[in-house]
Each structure stands twice: as structure tokens, then as C-alpha cells.
Amino acid sequence: MHGLFRWSSKWWPGLVPLVVFWAIAAWTSTSPLETDLAARSAAALKDTVLDKRRIEVFGRDLTLAADAFSEDGRRSAVASVAAVPGVRLVNDETQLVPEASPFVWSAERDVVRVTLGGSAPLPSTKSRLLDVARADLDGVEVVDRMNLSRGAPPRFDDAALLLIDQIGRLKDGKITISGTTVSLAGMARDIGGREAIAAALKNLPEGFSVAANAVAAPPYVFQAYKDPVAVTLTLTGYVPDNNVHAAIAAAAARKFFSEKVVDNLKTSVGAPAGFANAVVPALGVLSRLSTGTLVVSDREVKLSGDAFYDAAAAQIRADMAKDFPGGFQVKADISLKPAAAPVDPTVCQQLFSDLLAKGKIRFESNRAAIDPDSAGLLDRLIETALRCPTANIEIAGHTDAVGEDAVNQVLSEKRAQAVLDHLVKAGLPADRFTAIGYGSAQPVASNETDEGKAQNRRIDFLVR
Known part of the structure; x- marks a missing residue:
């Protein structure tokens, strides 16, 4: 018995290196296997749309954790991993992303940035919306506040992309999709922006409608x-x-x-x-x-x-x-306007002549009613008359040679008198002015052309 104990004491230390060698061998043979299974499982999922994906391998057993966007997608992902050669068991920790009801997405613009918020149905949709916003709004900061959710209506992507184009037309404001209804509020960036947005909304995908369009136009x-x-x-x-x-x-x-x-x-x-x-x-x-x-x-x-x-x-x-x-x-x-300094009659005449060389007192056709377009010129003539308060002024009416002389004579007199009445109404003393009509007797241009006739139809101011 004593000898047996001595034999055992000598034998068991020899087992320690054997255990170490066995552990090293097991580890060196298992680690490459696990790495290979993880890589092949990941490859099997490359066409599967998942979020927060995680694969862990222990021996030939595999744990798959991920957020899926549909029940079919979730089951398909688990089945794809289970079908990988060498996988013995799949521990399914997949789950569905939350469903949003109603499904709400928004694009909001302030002075310095555009914020995309609410829900996006897929990572690819989220990336595409951000890329398009950054491209369309060159130089404007685009902030991502979107969550991934299920429940998007059909053709959501098309509606959201169309609305991102409209956010560029806003100075500030917000565009929201809730289910299949669209709401807009804010201020258009440019004149015509509100109308352009309204026109674009007519191209929303089938099934979508505008619940409210409160986009205001900048002042016209x-x-x-x-x-x-x-x-x-x-x-x-x-x-x-x-x-x-x-x-x-x-x-x-x-x-x-x-x-x-x-x-x-x-x-x-x-x-x-x-x-x-x-x-x-x-x-x-x-x-x-x-x-x-x-x-x-x-x-x-x-x-x-x-x-x-x-x-x-x-x-x-x-x-x-x-x-x-x-x-x-x-x-x-x-x-x-501060009153201008008085001038002598010679300067007064020159001022009248200069004004009437630039513009003409107009009348309604074949009548003595003064055209309102002449109001500015008449005010300048009145201002000049006020600057020469001692001068007597003749208001001379002239016509072209079209029509009977007697008719032209009467028309020229009436037009001269209409101008005199206008000056008196403005506060000038009537006894300083005389209205005389000359008919067509004093032409300044040929009556053979329309241009010449227009020059002959005139009112002159003559300082006497």
C-alpha cells in the first residue's frame, strides 16, 4: 500500500503537460473553425437587410442578433445562417424593428441647417435621403435625426425625395409626412416659391395627399x-x-x-x-x-x-x-422741397424753355383735358413760375394743321386756358398769366409727317 501511494505521486504530475498540450491543441483547432464559420455566415447574410447585426460563434454553435425590417426578412436571415455548412446550432436573437403608427417623417429648415427627423423604413432609404438633401442643399448643414421603423406607406421613398426638393425652396419651415398625408408650413425663399411648391405637390405618388399647405410667400x-x-x-x-x-x-x-x-x-x-x-x-x-x-x-x-x-x-x-x-x-x-432762389425774367424764360424741350404737356385726343401723365411736368413749370413772381407769362396753345383752322383755333385756346386754370388752382395769381391760342399758325416742324405734327401740338410758356 505504501508503495502504491509512492507510484501515484510520481505519476500525476505528468498529466499536467498533457492537459496543457490538449487545451492548446483544442484552441488552435477551434479558433480557425469559428473564424471561418463567422465569415461564411456573414457572407450568407450579405443580401439580407438587417440593422445592428452581430454574429458570435462558439465551436460550431452560432448566435445571431439583429434587427429585421419584416418577419419574412427575419426568418430568412436565420435560415441563411443555419444553412451554412459546419453550423450545428443557431441561437436566434433576432427581433423586428419597432413599428411606427402613424409613420411620420419630417424635414425642417431653419436659418443654418436642415434636419431630417421621424422614421425611415430602411437604412438604404435613410442614406439616400441624406445624400439627396446634401446634394440639393449645397453648403447647408444636413442633420440626421431619423430612426428606423416599420410601417412606411407604399412609395414612401418617392414622396420623401420629392419633398426634399421642396425644402430647398423654403427660407424656413417644416414639411411632414404622416401616414399618407403631407403638411407644409413656413416661408418661401423667393417670390414664386410658394407657387412652385404647390405645383410640385401635384406630382406626389398615388395614395398621398396634401393635408395642409401653409407656406407663405415673401412680400411681393x-x-x-x-x-x-x-x-x-x-x-x-x-x-x-x-x-x-x-x-x-x-x-x-x-x-x-x-x-x-x-x-x-x-x-x-x-x-x-x-x-x-x-x-x-x-x-x-x-x-x-x-x-x-x-x-x-x-x-x-x-x-x-x-x-x-x-x-x-x-x-x-x-x-x-x-x-x-x-x-x-x-x-x-x-x-x-426747400424753395429755390428767385430768378430774373430772362433766366425764368430759359428754365421754361429747358423744361418744355424735355417734355410736353399732353391732352386727351382732340380735347382740352390735360392728360394725368403731365402732372410731373406741370409741377416743375409751377415751381419755375413761383421763382419769378414779378414776371407776366403768356401760355400759348398750338395745334397741328389737321382739320379746319377754326376748330384748331378753338382747341388751342381751350388747351391754353386749361393750363392756366391748373396753375391758378395750384395757388398762382391769375393776373400774371394770359392764355392765347394760335391754332396751327405757328408750326415748328413740318405737318407732312406724324413726328412733325406731334411737335406742332404743344404749349409754350413765354415770359413777357
Whole structure:
């Protein structure tokens, strides 16, 4: 017995290296197997759409954890791994991603960034939406706040991509898909942006509808600035179409007899109803100011500047509200130009001649009614008459040679008298002026051409 114990004591230490050698052999033979199974299992899942995928291998047993986007996709992924040669057992830890009901997605824009939020149905959809947003909004930060969820309606991707195009048209605002309804709110970036968004929404995929479109348009602004130093009238802002553009430019050319018209207008949709009917009379008022600014913003008309004399300022303030279409608000800030120094009769005559060389007092055809387009020129003539208070002035009416002499004579007299009456109404003393008609007796050009006839139809101011 004693000898047996001594034999055992000598034998068991020899087992230790055998166990170590066995463990090393087992490890060196198992580790490559596990690595190979993991790689082949991953390859088997390469065409399977999963999120948060994790594969662990112990021996020939495999644990698969992942979020799947459908029950079929989940079962297919487990079956694909189980079919990998060498896999003995699959521990299924897969689950479905949460379902969103309703399925909500949004794109929100502020001053510096666009944030995509809510739910996306697949990782590929999420990546595509981010890529398109960054491409369309070049230079704008795009923030991803999207979660992955099930429950997206059919053709969600098409709807979201179309709406990302619209976020670029917003200065700020938010676009939301909830189920199959779309809601929009915010401010369009440019004139016409609201209309462009509304047009694009007509192309939403079948099944989608617009629940609310509260996108506002920026103010539709038209501006005109009269600069007496540069002798220019500068037009900026927007007009609704080429026909209105042409009409406004033509009205400006008639009303501003000496200024060069600088036309920087652009055509855009979004003008309020009655836009042209508000702009044209407003330009007429501006023509009566020495210097001034006109701003038509949506349905608000603002005029500011200096009138040439007291009565003109009072008349402009009293008449402005009468000449504009209903629905427009008119605000006038009319001050008075400092009175110019008096001049002697010779200088006065030169001033009259210079003004009438640049523009003509216009009348309605074959009548003595003064055309409103001549209001600016008449105010300049009145200002000049005020500068020579001691001079007597003849207002001479002339016609072309078309028609009977007697008729032309009467028409010339009536037109001269209409101008005199206008000056008296402005506050000038009637006894300083004489209205005389000369008919067609004193032409300054040939009556054989339309251009010559137009030159002969005129009013002259003669200092006596």
C-alpha cells in the first residue's frame, strides 16, 4: 500500500503537460473553425437587410442578433445562417424593428441647417435621403435625426425625395409626412416659391395627399426711386408678366419726362390682384416729387419724398387714397422741397424753355383735358413760375394743321386756358398769366409727317 501511494505521486504530475498540450491543441483547432464559420455566415447574410447585426460563434454553435425590417426578412436571415455548412446550432436573437403608427417623417429648415427627423423604413432609404438633401442643399448643414421603423406607406421613398426638393425652396419651415398625408408650413425663399411648391405637390405618388399647405410667400415688392442728382428713375423688384412689365415701363417713360428710366424689374408670379392698377398711379404721384421713393409691398403702397410746392404736397396727400384699387393701403410721407432762389425774367424764360424741350404737356385726343401723365411736368413749370413772381407769362396753345383752322383755333385756346386754370388752382395769381391760342399758325416742324405734327401740338410758356 505504501508503495502504491509512492507510484501515484510520481505519476500525476505528468498529466499536467498533457492537459496543457490538449487545451492548446483544442484552441488552435477551434479558433480557425469559428473564424471561418463567422465569415461564411456573414457572407450568407450579405443580401439580407438587417440593422445592428452581430454574429458570435462558439465551436460550431452560432448566435445571431439583429434587427429585421419584416418577419419574412427575419426568418430568412436565420435560415441563411443555419444553412451554412459546419453550423450545428443557431441561437436566434433576432427581433423586428419597432413599428411606427402613424409613420411620420419630417424635414425642417431653419436659418443654418436642415434636419431630417421621424422614421425611415430602411437604412438604404435613410442614406439616400441624406445624400439627396446634401446634394440639393449645397453648403447647408444636413442633420440626421431619423430612426428606423416599420410601417412606411407604399412609395414612401418617392414622396420623401420629392419633398426634399421642396425644402430647398423654403427660407424656413417644416414639411411632414404622416401616414399618407403631407403638411407644409413656413416661408418661401423667393417670390414664386410658394407657387412652385404647390405645383410640385401635384406630382406626389398615388395614395398621398396634401393635408395642409401653409407656406407663405415673401412680400411681393415693387420699388421705384427718383434721383434728382443722377436724373434717373430706377425700377426694381417684380412684375407678374411681360405685358404688365411693358405697360409699367411705358407709363414710367410718359410720366417722367426728363429722367432716364433704369429698368431692373424681374418677372415672377405671386402679384396681388390689381397690382398694375396700383403701381401706375403711384408712379404718377412719384413723378410729382423732387426726390422720392415708392414701395409697393403686397397690398401696401408707401410713398415718401419732397413735393415742389405747398399746394402740390396738400393735393398729393388728399388724392392718394382715391386713385388706388380697393384692398390696397396707402401711406404717404410727403414733405416740401426747400424753395429755390428767385430768378430774373430772362433766366425764368430759359428754365421754361429747358423744361418744355424735355417734355410736353399732353391732352386727351382732340380735347382740352390735360392728360394725368403731365402732372410731373406741370409741377416743375409751377415751381419755375413761383421763382419769378414779378414776371407776366403768356401760355400759348398750338395745334397741328389737321382739320379746319377754326376748330384748331378753338382747341388751342381751350388747351391754353386749361393750363392756366391748373396753375391758378395750384395757388398762382391769375393776373400774371394770359392764355392765347394760335391754332396751327405757328408750326415748328413740318405737318407732312406724324413726328412733325406731334411737335406742332404743344404749349409754350413765354415770359413777357
